[in-house]
Amino acid sequence: MIMVDMSLTPEQQRIQQLAREFTAQHILPVDREWDEKGEFHEFILEEVKKAGLNCMAVPQEYGGPGYDAVTQSLVAEEWGYGCAAFATTLGGNGLSSYPLAIAGTDEQKRLYYGRLVNGGMGGFALTEPGAGSDAGACATIAKLDGDEWIINGTKCFATTCGYADIMVIFASTDPSKGVKGLSAFIVEKEREGVVVGAVEHKMGIRSSNTVELLLKNVRVPKSHLLGKEGEGMKLAMKTLDMARPIVASLAVGVGRRALDEAVKYAKEYLDINGKPIGQHQAVAFKLADMATRVEAARQLVRNALRLKDAGVPYTKEAAMAKTFATDAAMRVTADAVELMGQYGYSRDSVVEKLMRDAKVTQIYEGTNQVQRIVISGILLNS
Ligand SMILES: Cc1cc2nc3c(=O)[nH]c(=O)nc-3n(C[C@H](O)[C@H](O)[C@H](O)COP(=O)(O)OP(=O)(O)OC[C@H]3O[C@@H](n4cnc5c(N)ncnc54)[C@H](O)[C@@H]3O)c2cc1C
Known part of the structure; x- marks a missing residue:
């Protein structure tokens, strides 16, 4: 639409x-x-x-x-x-x-x-097998050796990192400090010791590249430290503030496509009496709810990003937009599958793909449980 x-x-x-x-x-x-x-x-x-x-x-x-x-x-x-x-x-x-x-x-x-x-791809590798929501559990270590950092560790679920030219990689420069020991580094793919490991086979977003990244004695000059030593967690959080409304927008797009497919089907598919199923109030009301969710999600995204563009704090609104829009995408795509019955469940329709794709938006860039921690934390501490 x-x-x-x-x-x-x-x-x-x-x-x-x-x-x-x-x-x-x-x-x-x-x-x-x-x-x-x-x-x-x-x-x-x-x-x-x-x-x-x-x-x-x-x-x-x-x-x-x-x-x-x-x-x-x-x-x-x-x-x-x-x-x-x-x-x-x-x-x-x-x-x-x-x-x-x-x-x-x-x-x-x-x-x-x-x-x-110039056409190079970029990656962002924070997550590790033992450090997802809890980034402070990062086991990748960076040690200073003269004028170089030596990075060792394993990252996982790193989007596009099988093709990325440059990657922002998070490592601990002081494990005794937990999240306050985290630092960010710029690492180019051609650095010796950067090894792309297993490719994830995923339920959805199947044509995106998601890989394990092995860092074996990777040496980068001191100048590759991004921001200050020990401020990696703050940097990651500010980065995710910017990224979450963008994921939310992606989810709005997924929901909008599912809605379009469902409306088209409801107008064309006839019930046993030869009447388009959209003429049944139960179907029509479902479409109305789907459209409302998509539009509400879009407006939450716009609200968060207008705050960002105006240069005022928007962490809470970014987390709200991400949570609502991705939950809405999941709900709307599942509704579209349901509304389209056996055809919706079949690979002949696109809505089953949309439903599989929608799921990941609730997980990456901070799960929606983590978003609720962010939102409630701001509510309770301000
Ligand atoms: C396709 C895909 C692409 C990705 N791309 C990237 C990428 O490019 N770069 C990157 O760094 N990461 C990436 N990720 C990783 C993603 O950010 C993590 O999956 C996410 O942060 C959750 O971490 P986890 O999977 O380890 O889950 P866990 O942290 O193990 O969480 C498991 C469950 O417990 C819940 N949970 C955890 N802690 C709490 C808590 N305190 N309170 C309530 N509930 C909690 C979670 O919400 C979740 O439901 C990607 C993931 C996927 C699936």
Whole structure:
């Protein structure tokens, strides 16, 4: 369902339209094939670059388009509508560029934004087999040796890291300090000791690349420390504040697609008496609830990102948007499967893919339980 949002600027509407057309031309014809094969969609990224929709957060002075956060979310919604795996790949790029925006020196930005805007992929590796929600349990260690850091450890579920040119990797520089000992490093793929391990076979977002990353005595110059030593956790949290509304936008796109599919089906599919099932109030009300959830999710995203663009605190609103939009995507996609009956459950329909894809949005970038910890923590401590 295509809507014109009058609260958007003409430039925001133009970029939204551009992303919508890109999705119709390059993604919708192939998203199910990507899913079926589970192959990474690397080739399409060149097209994204040509369309000027790559590295949207990179400022103009470093060669990017420097879009505001609302504009980035409009594009993310269109990517999510087309294919959540593709949206996740591009979201992973964003995730690697946000820490640079927050803590990078001019030299770091020049070098690493440069690689991203020239078509390189970025990754963000915080999670480990024993450290997911509890990032302070990080067992990857970085030790200073003269002018170099030596990094050892294993990361897992690292999006796009099988293809990434640069990665932001979190390691403990002082394990005795827990989360306060965490630091962030920029690591290029060509560094000796960076080994891509097992590829995850996933329920959904199957054509996104999710890998284990082994770091074996990886040496990087001192200048690769991002921000201050011991401030990695703060940096990760600020990065996730920026990323969560973008995941939420992706989820809005997934929900919107499921809604469109369900509406179409409800108009066309006839019951035993030859009446379109949408004429039954039970079906029509389900559609109404689905549409309401999608729109409410979109408005929570916009609210969080307008706060961000205005430069005021938005951690709580970002977590609310992520929680609500991803729960809504899960609910709306499951409703679409239900409404479409056996066809909905079949691989002949797209809604079963949407339902599988929606699930991960409740998990990554902080589970929705963790988001509720963030929201309630702010409520109770302010
Ligand atoms: C497809 C995919 C891609 C990913 N990409 C990346 C990436 O690019 N980079 C990266 O660093 N990570 C990535 N992740 C990892 C993701 O961020 C973690 O899966 C997530 O943070 C949860 O960690 P966990 O899976 O270890 O779950 P756990 O932390 O083990 O949690 C298990 C369950 O316990 C709940 N739980 C945990 N602690 C609490 C608590 N205190 N209170 C209430 N409930 C709690 C959780 O909500 C969850 O339901 C990815 C994950 C997936 C699935």
